[in-house]
Amino acid sequence: MNLRVEKLRQLMITEDLPAILVTSPYNLRYLTNFTGTTGLALITLERAFFVTDFRYMEQAAKQAVDYEIIQNKGPIFKEVARLIDEMGIEDVAFEEEHVSFATYSTLVDLFSCDLTPIAGLIESLREVKEDREVAIIKKAISISDAAFTHILKVIKPGMTEIEIANQLDFYMRSLGASGVSFETIVASGYRSAMPHGVASEKVLAKGDMVTLDFGCYYQGYVSDMTRTFALGDPGEQLKEIYEIVLAANQKVIAEAKAGVTGEYLDFVARKVIGDAGYGEAFGHGLGHGIGLEIHEGPAVSKAYTKEYLPGNIITDEPGIYLAGLGGVRIEDDLLITATGNEVLTQSPKELIIL
Template sequence: MFKNRIYKLRKLMSEKGIDGVLLQGDPNRNYLSGFTGDESFSVITNERAIFITDSRFTEQARQQAKDYEIVQYSGKFEDFLGDLTKNLNISKIGFEENIITYDNYIKYKNKLNCELVPMDGMVEKIRIVKDEEEINCIKKAAAIADKAFEHMLGYIKAGMTERQVGLELEFYMKKLGARDLSFPTIVASGVRSCLPHGQATDKVLKEGEFLTLDFGCIYNDYCSDMTRTIVIGEPSDKMKEIYNVVLEAEMKALKGFKPGVTGKSVDKIARDYIAEKGYGKYFGHGLGHGVGREIHENPRVSPMGDTILEKGMVVTDEPGIYIPDFGGVRIEDLILITECGCEVISKSPKELICIK
């Protein structure tokens, strides 16, 4: 598996005219090696794959990065890298321009006797289509989130705080086997539910309020992402109306996901429907995004989403309506692009749930 990924990277290196790459960010380095730690590096050339770490991770790297030569370094990494690139006769080395800081770039430029070339998302282009093992890990992470949501429906009640809800949700996902959270859990109730990324506060849940939960977990380095909006007590007619508009928009978009279309074309389906119902100005974010080793990956499913969807991509479908001083609704599923459409990975119910 990792040899095949390295082979694909080397093809892209050849096309770009570089004879080596430096991988420093966890997602790309670990995707190509099988390593699960951090604070390490890899240098890949046309002939060699070298994993570079310090004494904390040397043994772990030997056990996990089996397709690599394991090298332990000490001292300043830029000095070590300068000697390595010279010994490997690298003339042009690609670097992750979204990972390496300007400070590191200057250090490398001063120490390396070769040209530094931005990789332009080279590894991310390989990562965008998931293989069977990756899809299974994402499905497992989503299943944990589904079970946690089911548990929360029996736990949540008026009088507790958003922070209590968030802590229980996070604890339960880890209890079920999650390694970590995909992102800081969003718990927003009442008028705060109009905040798309409202994190938990000490606000108390009250009757007649929306409660939005946006959460996910990491399983074997792969993320899940799901949002459900519920009501504490009885909803007003206005709350029901908004909820149904978002739900219908989400369902209409699901029918548009398939290979050969762009993300922006699917975004338009949901966006046009919400606008038709009079709430267009209250839906400000994109419909979705890719999910994998990172919670936000390509492809984008937004008005700027020009990438053509392919079988094996995993994306979100998450329309929302957010009305200041009133509240908001978001419903989000994690989906897999299949040969002729899509598979909904998130299994939690989407009809309006009221906590009595």
């Protein structure tokens, strides 16, 4: 029995949804374990179908073990339409955030039933990680930690940001990562004031603050970390800012647990930075959930008012950014527990001056 499908069915009963068409590749992986690139699932309250073409039949049989595997020999949605007619389904929910208007138009033409848009239903199940998921994410994070240790040994003035990014990316792959979880950010000197300053041709110079924000995919799950350090003395103001950001990061760790909200944690971090006089320089939310995607629920922002649950994994990434001078961000991945949290990111956080 696929426990994830059973949990989804309970939500389907609550929402009065007789069937769901799953097309999001992340939700497909979560519900079916399928890692190929072509396929979809049709789940009813009694049956679960996985539809794919000839190329993936053997793979689907091994991975989607609790599904009836159907081979489409023509357009895949025609095969779904046949199943809908065969079972007399009168309404099918579809993932509105993952279906283009062109695809929706195709569904309207082919399906003999009503179509109901849904959003966030399957994603809500993904927010609470199972023990196996936590173990995989911990491994992904350990790879990122090792890459940070590696880069501290090789980075030096005269290298470009792109060279550093490539070093990080290749090293993570050498440790078993299947790829990066997002485009690696390397922002040095004045560019460290850019929160999402992906690596450029800028040459690192003595005295630069360097922000590295990076992560990897391991067995389908992501890691995400940020560390800021200096190549030589960066000056008193940037050292002061570093300590403020670190204090905000640590305050969140002290407060994060099941029952608190993203709104509260965002306030906690923002108060530390605001009380130090840099509130306007912290212009983004505190964090986000991670899992199969680099940004998924639950959020960590003033807009997120739901209480966290044990098994949520969130990021804690306060920052201060001063145009023309530089910036600091420190990011950890936290596993929420009933009584607190486990800091999964193990890289040191005291200011490192190389």
